[in-house]
Amino acid sequence: MDLNSEFGANGITNGRDNFADPPNIESMQYWLVKQEPEAYSWDAFVKDGGTAWTGVRNFQARNNLRAMKKNDLVLYYHSVSDKQVVGIARVVREAYPDPTAKEGDWSCVDFEPCKPLSASVALEAIKADKSLKDLPLVRQGRLSVQPLSKAQFDRILKLSGTSLT
Numbered sequence: 001m002d003l004n005s006e007f008g009a010n011g012i013t014n015g016r017d018n019f020a021d022p023p024n025i026e027s028m029q030y031w032l033v034k035q036e037p038e039a040y041s042w043d044a045f046v047k048d049g050g051t052a053w054t055g056v057r058n059f060q061a062r063n064n065l066r067a068m069k070k071n072d073l074v075l076y077y078h079s080v081s082d083k084q085v086v087g088i089a090r091v092v093r094e095a096y097p098d099p100t101a102k103e104g105d106w107s108c109v110d111f112e113p114c115k116p117l118s119a120s121v122a123l124e125a126i127k128a129d130k131s132l133k134d135l136p137l138v139r140q141g142r143l144s145v146q147p148l149s150k151a152q153f154d155r156i157l158k159l160s161g162t163s164l165t
Contacts, residue, residue: 029072030153031064032137032146033089033111034079042076042086042116050092050112053145054100061145065107066095074111075148075156077137083123085156088114117160131155 033053035041045051056062068074068091076087093110100108126132132155136146148156157163 029067029069030148030150031068031072032075032077032085032148034077034144036080037078037082038080042078042113045076045089046113050110052108052110054098054108056098056108056144057106058144061143062107064145064147065109067147068094068109070094073114073153075153084120085117085160086120087116088162090114117157118162119160121156121159125159126156129155129159
């Protein structure tokens with residue numbers, strides 16, 4: 001796949017959005033979200049063409065959702081049964097009130113899929129990589145929405161054989 005045609009020469013896109021304002025790569029943030037594949041798999045996410053990331057009921061994860069900005073890149077992790085990073089998504093709508101919340105101050109964001117990883121990256125491979133030892137996935141395994149550094153994001157892409165250029 002030619003990523004310039006998939007993501008566009010001026011920024012990350014999947015062809016549905018021509019980015020009148022290209023994303024600022026220097027200020028982009030990186031994230032990892034976890035989802036049980038039995039509940040909502042990467043394949044279902046791709047088939048749907050995107051989703052509102054609702055139902056987060058942990059304060060730290062909620063705050064991470066609120067910190068996301070449009071066009072930030074997100075690694076999609078299958079938790080529980082698969083335990084592997086399987087794809088790349090992007091934020092298409094910043095935080096807004098979660099319509100599934102019956103009470104409390106909860107937020108959601110909208111994601112759309114960008115592309116699957118060339119090869120998934122298993123949790124065991126992440127734990128075995130010394131440069132990923134501080135990854136929240138390793139340190140705070142139950143946190144469903146996690147920030148990543150650019151170096152961590154890039155390392156997972158390298159482990160998967162996936163490139164954005």
